[in-house]
Amino acid sequence: MTSFRFKVAIIPAMAMLVLAGCRVGPKYNAPAATVQAPPAAYKESPTQFQDSDGWKVAQPQDAMLRGKWWEIYNEPELNDLEDKLNIDNQNIKVFFENFMEARTLIAQAHAQLYPTLTTSPNFTRSRASGNLGTTANGNFTGGAQSSITSLPVTASWAPDLWGRVRNTIREMQYNAQLSAADLENERLTEQATLAEVYFEIRGQDALEALFQNTVDADKKALDIAQSGYQTGVVDQITVVEAENTLHTAESALTNLGVARAQDQHAIAMLIGANPSSFTIPVKALTATPPPIPVGVPSQLLERRPDIAASERAMASANAQIGVAVAAFYPNLTLSAEGGLESSTISHLLDWPSRFWSVGPAASETLFDAGLRRATVNQYIATYNADVASYRQTVLTAFQQVEDNLAAVRILSQQIKQEQQAVDSAQKFVELETGRYDTGIDPYVDVVTAQTTLLSNQQSLASLHIQQMTASVQLIEALGGGWDHTQLPTPADVSKKLGKLAIEK
Incomplete structure (x- = not known):
């Protein structure tokens, strides 16, 4: 009976011992993201330029993108492709399974809080x-x-007298949050890549339509030149020049098929489809960048999943320091057999x-030749490196937003200027064609005017592609429709997982 009472009495004593245990190591406080406070507005925002003409940002200034950000372009086909990507993209699946793995490590660490029972x-x-x-x-x-x-x-x-296990659990929780942020960052990257390639294909279709119209016009010009040569109105050099112009345009038209085919294959890969059985119908680019809710710079820290991942890496490294510090304290093991x-x-x-x-x-370790101190210093250095990486990530984010704000704004102005060049080149062709028809100028002057027009039209189409892809990159730089409230909490990532299925 005495031994029974002893065993009953030791249970609450052991519980009190655990409750009295402390958690060693530094307390985590997220460091400042930047040395200077973010400005009130982005430097390259069109609202900062009084003479800005063209693309505008959405109002109000503090608006944010939400959810399916690509729907802002009002492209039903793009919407369908993005939905398929979110389901079947294999890179996203890799990051999802990495997140699932990170969650299981929390359960493994949590199991160390409890006794082990064997027979x-x-x-x-x-x-x-x-x-x-x-x-x-x-x-x-x-x-x-x-x-x-x-x-x-x-x-x-x-x-867990000194918090070694508790710090390990926190480390695994922060790593799981980091993995969740990496998943969202990969998802955003794949979504943005799909949108960029989609608009590049539409731009290729616009260029193809432009060159097809040019080829058709050159064929008619060649027919007229050949008829004129047969009737003695024009000389042979006019026919040769018309033939050369036609063949050059046909070659350029054929070459456009390379980029379109490769872009089409890229989209197939992004949505998890076999490129051999995937086709996107031809449709020329007609869209223009919509007003994008840019918001204010201070919001950027809460909108980018890569910034959230970098911050969680710091928290994990801080918990590692606590695990290393616990090695300086004695370990107690309670065992019983019956x-x-x-x-x-x-x-x-x-x-x-x-x-x-x-x-x-x-x-208790009495002598280890400085091993424990070196281990603590290792994790302190890791934490400091993560701090620098975090701040660099923030600076890169601001740079990307400013870069793409400038790109969309400046390209919108350049497109207007290039459109004026196209209009003047079109007038040049009309005037030169009239002078050729009246016999004032040779046909080579008409060819020069047509070449100038085609070059300007091609530049205009390319600028439209650049502007649309820059708008997608701006949305990506802003974090898409994500914000930090969507990051799972430590409690969320610690929830018990069911049995995971094996992919066949």
Whole structure:
């Protein structure tokens, strides 16, 4: 009865010991993201330029993109492709499974808070050597046989006195949050890449339509030149020039198929489709960048998943320091063993067959030649590197927003200027064609005017592609439709997972 009372009394004592345990290591406080406070508005925003003409940002200034950001372009086909990407993109699936793996590591770390319970039933039948002598009391032991049946249960528990396990759990939780942010960053990257390639294809279709119209016009010009040559109105050099102009345009038209085919294959890969059976119908680019809710610079820190991932990396590194510091303190292990043991199975369950033992064990490293201190310094350096990486990520984010704001704004102005160049080149062709028809100028002057017009039209189409892709890159730089409230909390990532299925 005394031993029973002792065992009952030790349970709350052990619980109090754990509750009294402290958690060593530095407390985590996120450092400042930048040395200087963010400005009130982006430097390259069109609202900062009084003479800005062209693309405008959305109002109000603090508006943010939400959810399916690509729907801002009002392109139904793009919407369908993005939906397929979110389901079947294999890169996104890789990052999702990495996130699932990171969550299982939390459960593994959490299991260290509890005792381990093991059992190892065994049966042993043995015979002593026949050459053994007699015992002190004269009993002969040679050749004796014996049997032992045991059913032991062993419990072992190392209380988390210094927070090593708790810091490990926090480290795994922060790593899981980091993995969740990486998943969202990869999703945003794939979505933006799809939108960019989509608009590039539409731009290729616009260029193809432009060159097709040019080829058709050159064919008519060649027919007229050949008819004029047959009737003696024009000389042979006019026919040769018309042929050269036609063949040059046809070659350029054919070459456009390379970029379009490759872009089409890229989209197939992004949505998890086989490029051999995937086709996008031809449709010329007609869209213009919509007003994008840019918001204010101070919001950027909450809108980018890569910034969230970088910040969680700092938190994880800080928890690692606590794990390393705990190694300076002694470890306590509480163990107990009990069970049943008998020389015959028939008496195994009898009350006298019971046995037990219980006792604590403590261990402390007395000398390690500076290993623990070096380990702590290693994790401190890792944390400091993560701080620098975090701040660099923030600076890169601001640079990308400013770069693409400038690109969309300046390209919108350049497109207007290039459109004026196209209009003047068109007038040039009309005037030069009239002078050729009246015999004032040779046909080569008409070819020069047509070449100038085609070059300007091609530049205009290319600028439209650049502007649309720059608008997508701006949305990506702003974080798409994501914000920090969508990052799962430590409690969320610690929720119990069911049995994971194996992909076939």
